[in-house]
Amino acid sequence: MRAIKVLERVLAVIPIMFGVAIVVFLFMRLTPGDPVDIMMGGGGYVSEGEIENLRREFNLDKPLHVQLYIFLSHAIRGDLGNSYVKRAPVTELIAERLPATIELALGALIFGLVVATPIGIISAVKQYSALDRVSMAGAFLGISMPAFWLGILLMLIFSVRLRWLPVAGRIDYDAGLQTVTGLYVLDSILTGNKAALISSLRHLVLPSVSLGAAMAATVARILRSSMLEVLRQDYVMLARAKGLVEFLVVAKHALRNALIPTVTVVGLQVGVLLGGNMIVETVFGWPGLGRLVVQAIFARDFPLVQGAVMVYAFTFVTANLIVDVLYTYLNPKITL
Amino acid sequence: MFGNRKLAGLTIFLLITAMILAGCPAPTPVVIEVEKEVIVEKTVIETVVVEKEVAVEVVVTATPVVGPQKGGTLVIGLSADIATLDPADYRETTTETVLRNMFDGLVTRTSDGRVLLELAESATLVDETTWEFVLKKGVTFHNGEALTAEDVKFTFDRIISDNGIDYPEPHTSPRKGLISPLESVEIVDDYTVRLHLSAPFPVAMQMLVHQQIVPKDYFEEVGNEGFVKAPVGCGPFKFVEGSLSEQIVMERFDDYYGGADELPPVGPPPLDRVIFKILPEASTRVAALRTGEVNIIQKVPAHMIPLLATDPNVRLVSGPSTRPAWMEMNVNKPPFDDLRVRLAMNYAVDADTILETVLGGLGIVIPGSLSPYNNFADPTLEPYGYDADKALEMLAEAGWTDSDGDGFLDKEGEKFAFVVDVRPANKDRAEAVAGQLQELGIDASVRVWGDYSVLKPLMLDGERTAYVGDWGDSAFDPVGHFEAKWHSRVEGTGNGRGNFSGYSNPRVDELIEAGEVEPDVEKRHELYDEAQQIVYEAVPAVFLFLPDIVEACTVNTQKWTVAADGRLNMHDVWLSP
Numbered sequence: 001m002r003a004i005k006v007l008e009r010v011l012a013v014i015p016i017m018f019g020v021a022i023v024v025f026l027f028m029r030l031t032p033g034d035p036v037d038i039m040m041g042g043g044g045y046v047s048e049g050e051i052e053n054l055r056r057e058f059n060l061d062k063p064l065h066v067q068l069y070i071f072l073s074h075a076i077r078g079d080l081g082n083s084y085v086k087r088a089p090v091t092e093l094i095a096e097r098l099p100a101t102i103e104l105a106l107g108a109l110i111f112g113l114v115v116a117t118p119i120g121i122i123s124a125v126k127q128y129s130a131l132d133r134v135s136m137a138g139a140f141l142g143i144s145m146p147a148f149w150l151g152i153l154l155m156l157i158f159s160v161r162l163r164w165l166p167v168a169g170r171i172d173y174d175a176g177l178q179t180v181t182g183l184y185v186l187d188s189i190l191t192g193n194k195a196a197l198i199s200s201l202r203h204l205v206l207p208s209v210s211l212g213a214a215m216a217a218t219v220a221r222i223l224r225s226s227m228l229e230v231l232r233q234d235y236v237m238l239a240r241a242k243g244l245v246e247f248l249v250v251a252k253h254a255l256r257n258a259l260i261p262t263v264t265v266v267g268l269q270v271g272v273l274l275g276g277n278m279i280v281e282t283v284f285g286w287p288g289l290g291r292l293v294v295q296a297i298f299a300r301d302f303p304l305v306q307g308a309v310m311v312y313a314f315t316f317v318t319a320n321l322i323v324d325v326l327y328t329y330l331n332p333k334i335t336l
Numbered sequence: 337m338f339g340n341r342k343l344a345g346l347t348i349f350l351l352i353t354a355m356i357l358a359g360c361p362a363p364t365p366v367v368i369e370v371e372k373e374v375i376v377e378k379t380v381i382e383t384v385v386v387e388k389e390v391a392v393e394v395v396v397t398a399t400p401v402v403g404p405q406k407g408g409t410l411v412i413g414l415s416a417d418i419a420t421l422d423p424a425d426y427r428e429t430t431t432e433t434v435l436r437n438m439f440d441g442l443v444t445r446t447s448d449g450r451v452l453l454e455l456a457e458s459a460t461l462v463d464e465t466t467w468e469f470v471l472k473k474g475v476t477f478h479n480g481e482a483l484t485a486e487d488v489k490f491t492f493d494r495i496i497s498d499n500g501i502d503y504p505e506p507h508t509s510p511r512k513g514l515i516s517p518l519e520s521v522e523i524v525d526d527y528t529v530r531l532h533l534s535a536p537f538p539v540a541m542q543m544l545v546h547q548q549i550v551p552k553d554y555f556e557e558v559g560n561e562g563f564v565k566a567p568v569g570c571g572p573f574k575f576v577e578g579s580l581s582e583q584i585v586m587e588r589f590d591d592y593y594g595g596a597d598e599l600p601p602v603g604p605p606p607l608d609r610v611i612f613k614i615l616p617e618a619s620t621r622v623a624a625l626r627t628g629e630v631n632i633i634q635k636v637p638a639h640m641i642p643l644l645a646t647d648p649n650v651r652l653v654s655g656p657s658t659r660p661a662w663m664e665m666n667v668n669k670p671p672f673d674d675l676r677v678r679l680a681m682n683y684a685v686d687a688d689t690i691l692e693t694v695l696g697g698l699g700i701v702i703p704g705s706l707s708p709y710n711n712f713a714d715p716t717l718e719p720y721g722y723d724a725d726k727a728l729e730m731l732a733e734a735g736w737t738d739s740d741g742d743g744f745l746d747k748e749g750e751k752f753a754f755v756v757d758v759r760p761a762n763k764d765r766a767e768a769v770a771g772q773l774q775e776l777g778i779d780a781s782v783r784v785w786g787d788y789s790v791l792k793p794l795m796l797d798g799e800r801t802a803y804v805g806d807w808g809d810s811a812f813d814p815v816g817h818f819e820a821k822w823h824s825r826v827e828g829t830g831n832g833r834g835n836f837s838g839y840s841n842p843r844v845d846e847l848i849e850a851g852e853v854e855p856d857v858e859k860r861h862e863l864y865d866e867a868q869q870i871v872y873e874a875v876p877a878v879f880l881f882l883p884d885i886v887e888a889c890t891v892n893t894q895k896w897t898v899a900a901d902g903r904l905n906m907h908d909v910w911l912s913p
Contacts, residue, residue, distance in 0.1 A: 088503075134831065168615050
């Protein structure tokens with residue numbers, strides 16, 4: 001039963017993606033700014049007929065519905081077109097950047113969860129203790145601090161002053177990493193390259209912390225409040241009355257139920273981590289998808305923006321689907 | 337409980353320590369700049385003399401230097417991505433800056449704009465439309481293939497033929513426009529080629545600087561896609577590995593023929609390896625330079641100059657840029673449809689002070705629309721100069737006085753108020769201009785447009801009032817610059833494509849068009865002088881300044897200079913221990 005429901009949900013992704021494709025196509029063309037004009041830049045001569053030639057090459061001289069038809073008919077076959085500026089297939093450009101973005105998002109996710117879970121639980125168990133107050137104040141700070149500011153602050157402390165960690169990039173050139181998956185940390189482990197592992201981890205720390213801080217704060221607060229609610233429930237009192245040790249009461253009876261709202265938030269945050277990291281990527285010179293998309297938007301590189309937004313949409317839809325499936329495991333009363 | 341307090345105390349302590357360690361830096365907004373200064377030259381009739389003159393070496397160094405030291409890895413922090421590794425398939429400067437370390441052309445340009453022979457041993461103008469190049473012998477590509485006339489022909493055929501580029505789909509080279517009069521390339525013998533042009537084209541040399549030679553045999557063997565992934569040139573460095581979004585790694589090409597004869601030292605470069613790393617955020621580039629992670633950085637923002645100036649491990653390097661800055665005023669809309677008001681603005685704004693305070697004095701005040709380093713800038717023009725009394729006087733003449741005593745000028749019951757548009761990169765300048773106007777009772781406010789592409793069409797349609805901006809003239813010629821700014825706008829062409837003031841004068845149009853085809857240098861000077869004079873008097877803009885390019889390097893970086901066209905040439909650079 002569950003399998004059929006999951007399959008239904010998976011199939012529903014197709015019309016969603018189709019809708020996203022059309023919307024992003026139209027939105028890009030409604031935005032003021034002409035890709036060919038931007039390409040010509042601010043300075044320098046434009047020779048006769050050059051603008052028309054480029055417009056023709058990009059099909060921009062055709063009516064909108066024809067352009068849309070060309071785009072969709074190619075997209076169905078998995079061809080998202082070629083970037084105007086980078087002169088390469090969009091799918092290839094995205095595939096090249098995606099691993100960096102995923103690695104950073106995973107780093108941030110791990111940082112966020114490792115920090116948020118104990119803080120959320122302990123703050124709830126020891127409500128109104130000094131630890132609770134400090135960590136909630138910290139969480140407030142974490143949510144309020146813009147990622148680029150935190151990133152630059154961390155960079156100044158740990159890179160410029162203390163010289164512990166590198167300023168930017170993903171790995172040192174001389175680490176000699178052979179890429180397999182494009183996730184450098186994973187590749188280092190797979191190829192048994194210790195130097196590359198250390199180098200890639202060192203590069204990953206600051207961007208992950210900058211990106212994960214807001215998420216850690218959000219998750220810690222949600223986990224705390226749902227833990228507080230659950231800890232007041234009768235079944236928790238019953239568990240205590242049975243004489244269970246407090247650790248088991250919290251870890252087994254309370255936490256599992258408190259996780260449902262937390263998982264929702266984490267699921268949404270995964271989407272945010274994958275899609276909202278252009279600032280952190282820019283600050284740390286991290287060659288991910290976010291930076292590529294920002295540049296593409298400013299250059300009105302239509303095919304590239306369309307492709308990237310579709311990837312983002314797909315990620316969000318998938319993350320939501322996974323969250324929904326997880327629910328059914330956490331609380332069997334919930335069905336898809 | 338005690339433990340918790342201790343922890344709380346520790347957290348606060350750590351936070352405070354963090355702040356102190358960081359020196360409480362001012363939050364820097366992340367400005368994602370998409371700046372594309374396209375160096376494009378046009379078919380201009382002008383005599384180019386390829387001077388046989390020895391470049392004057394200026395070795396800027398803190399310690400006495402014996403000579404170039406071999407070895408070392410130099411890392412450069414670039415401010416933007418690289419578009420491609422195919423020297424025929426891009427149209428922006430960062431890519432060219434990187435690729436010209438891997439590829440050489442028939443000719444090259446020095447950092448101060450002179451054209452010198454590079455792969456060519458000689459260049460002769462056979463007749464008005466034919467250039468003959470004799471290639472140097474013994475030049476090899478990175479794969480060992482010898483450079484011959486075949487390679488030159490192959491390179492240019494790819495660029496000038498329709499759909500000459502196959503990857504990712506057939507299209508015409510975006511660099512074709514740079515040599516549009518080139519019709520065909522004829523092989524005379526193994527080391528001699530003739531470039532046949534459709535019309536006289538005396539700026540061929542300036543234009544050919546931007547075309548780099550690729551090896552025919554290798555290219556045909558690996559195909560277009562293969563070449564983009566593993567490019568081979570005959571420049572001082574060979575491609576090792578890298579991705580366009582992260583870093584490009586190059587190593588010394590030991591068999592390098594040496595480059596331009598007039599640019600000693602001639603020979604393989606001293607450096608073992610050069611890495612171009614993409615660091616789009618300025619604070620990051622500065623941080624990376626201070627830690628020594630990179631040796632050279634592009635585009636140092638003005639507000640970070642004082643910080644770097646105090647760092648003993650860093651040296652700031654600056655030189656004139658090619659982007660004069662102005663505040664353009666919409667001449668077709670009140671209040672700037674009145675010549676007296678526009679003139680008053682030129683007296684009301686103190687460009688010297690803005691240059692000093694906002695740009696740290698790095699730059700020069702300009703009198704007109706062309707950079708003083710432009711080969712055709714009229715030297716007789718003088719900046720209007722700051723004169724607040726004169727400005728107020730002229731405004732009063734135009735009817736603008738503070739009649740209601742609210743501190744702001746008004747006319748017929750309307751306050752003198754307008755919005756200055758600006759891109760994030762030039763925000764500080766615009767605010768300084770507005771601040772100075774405020775002092776005179778003009779309510780100027782600044783609007784920062786994050787996305788220039790939204791603002792630009794509005795300005796071209798005459799819907800905005802004022803704009804603080806700049807425009808490049810990297811060819812050191814009015815062409816590419818003057819017609820874009822001051823020719824009446826003609827949709828779909830280069831004429832008036834950056835004309836944000838709506839300025840239109842038939843005589844100026846005429847002079848510009850004549851200047852583009854005039855073969856005689858003296859006559860060209862006359863044409864452009866007159867055009868500049870007219871624009872100077874019509875003041876469609878407040879002429880501000882020519883800012884310097886500011887770059888920085890670690891103190892051990894030797895023989896490194898800023899190039900006016902922004903090029904980063906690593907051939908002669910070396911690292912002292």
